[in-house]
Amino acid sequence: MKKLTPTAGQYISYQSAFDYWNMKLFENTLPxxxxxxxxxRGAVGTFRWESWKRKNSIINEISINPDHLNRSFEKVMQTLVHEMTHLWQYSYGKFSRYNYHNKEFAAKMETFGLITTDTGKAGGVRTGRGITQYSLKEGWFMSYFTAMPDNIKMPWQSTTPEESEPNSREITRQSRNKNKxxxxxxxCPPIIAWGKSSLALICGLCSKPMLEVMEA
Structure with a gap:
């Protein structure tokens, strides 16, 4: 059998992790x-809706910051499930734009045994921007996490030192202006613009509306 390349090995594990959580927590309903x-910079994970296209098909994107793969594997999987919950809410729920984590998002995460918080600890604000999570020992997430097959763990980690996470938040907003x-x-990738939330920006090349990056 031909040995997997580093790229293939990393992405096969990545896809396997997505498929595992899709089956265990989302009943294979995620697209x-x-x-x-x-x-x-400033995010351990991002969700971008309708950011890839092929002919007449458009799909969403989940990204993990590789510089944070050096965290515990549990934390990495929490981030993946966090972004998958954004995908679930965008597909089936009441999705909030402008990087806002609403009550529906918090409630869905709680069904998994993941409690949203702005501090990374119990007692924090559960909705808003800059939201992370912590796991309950008796929750479904921890139950399925401890049973995960070994081959799902991503074999490669970044050599770039992990950035600090002030207040343990998913988003630190260190880039440009914290309000942008x-x-x-x-x-027209990679056309990028920065501005305050709720702007109705139009691309200067194709005259189509620009979309906001959903961070964490």
């Missing part, structure tokens, strides 16, 4: 998406 690694949001054009 296909592009799984990516993105060194997005990143926008992109799904038709």
């Amino acid at each position: 296909n998406c592009i799984l990516n690694f993105d060194r997005h 949001i990143k926008y992109y054009c799904r038709n």
Whole structure:
């Protein structure tokens, strides 16, 4: 059997992790998406809706910051499930734009035994921007995490030192201005713009509306 290349091995494990949580927590209801690694400064994970296209098909993207793969594997999987919950909410729920984690998002995470918080600990604010999570020992997430097959763990980690996470938040917003949001054009990548939330930006090349990057 031909030995897997580093790229193939890493992404097979990545896809296997997505498939595992899709089966265990989402009953295989999540649509296909592009799984990516993105060194997005200030975020351990991002969700970008409708950011990939093929002919008449458009799909979403989940990215994990490779510089944070050096965290515990449990934390990495928490981030993946966090982004998968954004995908679930965008597909079936009441999705909030502008990087906002609403009550529906928090409630869905809680059914998995993952409690949203702005501090990474119990007692924090559970909705809003800059939301992370912690796991309950008796929750479904921890139960399935301890039973995960060994081959799902991603074999490669970044050599770049992990950035600190002030207040244990998913988003630190160290890039540009902390009040600015990143926008992109799904038709003309890599067209990027920055501005405050709730802007109705139009791409200067194709005249299509620009979309906001959903971080963490």
